[in-house]
Amino acid sequence: MIIEDGHSGNKVAVNTGNRMLVQAVEESIEHHINHFHGLAFQLIFSESPTSGDDCIFYMQNTSDTDLVIEEAMLFVDGACEVSLQIGAKGTRNAATAIVPINANAGSGLSADGIFESGADLDGGSATLSGGSTIVMYKFGAATSKSEIFNFAQDVILPKNETISMWCNDSTATIYATLPINYHNAG
Numbered sequence: 206m207i208i209e210d211g212h213s214g215n216k217v218a219v220n221t222g223n224r225m226l227v228q229a230v231e232e233s234i235e236h237h238i239n240h241f242h243g244l245a246f247q248l249i250f251s252e253s254p255t256s257g258d259d260c261i262f263y264m265q266n267t268s269d270t271d272l273v274i275e276e277a278m279l280f281v282d283g284a285c286e287v288s289l290q291i292g293a294k295g296t297r298n299a300a301t302a303i304v305p306i307n308a309n310a311g312s313g314l315s316a317d318g319i320f321e322s323g324a325d326l327d328g329g330s331a332t333l334s335g336g337s338t339i340v341m342y343k344f345g346a347a348t349s350k351s352e353i354f355n356f357a358q359d360v361i362l363p364k365n366e367t368i369s370m371w372c373n374d375s376t377a378t379i380y381a382t383l384p385i386n387y388h389n390a391g
Contacts, residue, residue: 235275235386243312244270244387246305250322253378260326260333261379262370263297266362268317270387274360274368278384280351281344283377291360293336293369297321298329305385316385326369336369344377351380 208217208225218226232240239245252261266272279287300321307314327333342354362368372379 234388235384238386238388239309242387243307243309243314245308246316246385247308248303248305248320248383248385249381250303251378251380252322252324252372254372254375255325255328256375257373258371259324259328259375260293260297260331260369260371261322261324262381263293263300263319263321263323263326263333263367264362264369264383265294265319265367266317266364267319268387269364270317271364271389272318272362272366273386273388274356274362275384275386276353276355277340277342278351278353278382279342280348280380281377282347282380283374284344284346285372285374285377285379286341286343287379288338288341288371288373289360290336290338290369290371291362292367293333294367295332295334296330297323297326297333298331299323300326308384317387333369336367347377351382 209215220226235245250262254261300323303320303322305316305320339360340356360368370381
């Protein structure tokens with residue numbers, strides 16, 4: 206079998222061990238999505254829960270393209286437990302819309318989804334339920350700096366799927382940044 210370069214018709218070279226000689230450019234998929242497609246965003250918010258175990262953040266992907274969450278950057282000003290749940294759905298109480306900021310200043314594209322924060326999104330007449338906790342962070346006291354929590358696996362939200370953030374202590378304020386991008390497998 207002959208492999209050609211696809212442009213000039215040149216055949217690829219191999220070394221004496223029959224290995225193809227390659228000079229390649231490598232980039233992370235996140236950089237490629239941001240630089241070439243303009244579909245990387247930052248979600249920034251802060252909330253102080255009103256009581257124990259309040260939902261303080263809600264995101265639903267409305268795009269046909271998968272929404273990928275890379276990590277969570279958190280700062281807390283008191284002892285608390287912060288958890289992320291996937292799959293919680295329903296109405297939210299006293300939600301404030303968040304506008305995700307495009308990480309490519311030249312893109313002009315907007316994120317497709319519902320992005321909300323609030324002190325008690327699951328309170329009042331809210332019907333938010335049905336989620337499964339995928340990660341939990343326990344803070345014994347205020348953090349001295351923002352901490353980056355890279356997920357062991359990127360969290361992927363197909364169309365109409367959700368992720369929410371919950372806090373179990375009303376004396377803490379959570380400051381969060383979530384880097385997201387839109388990318389389908391393949």
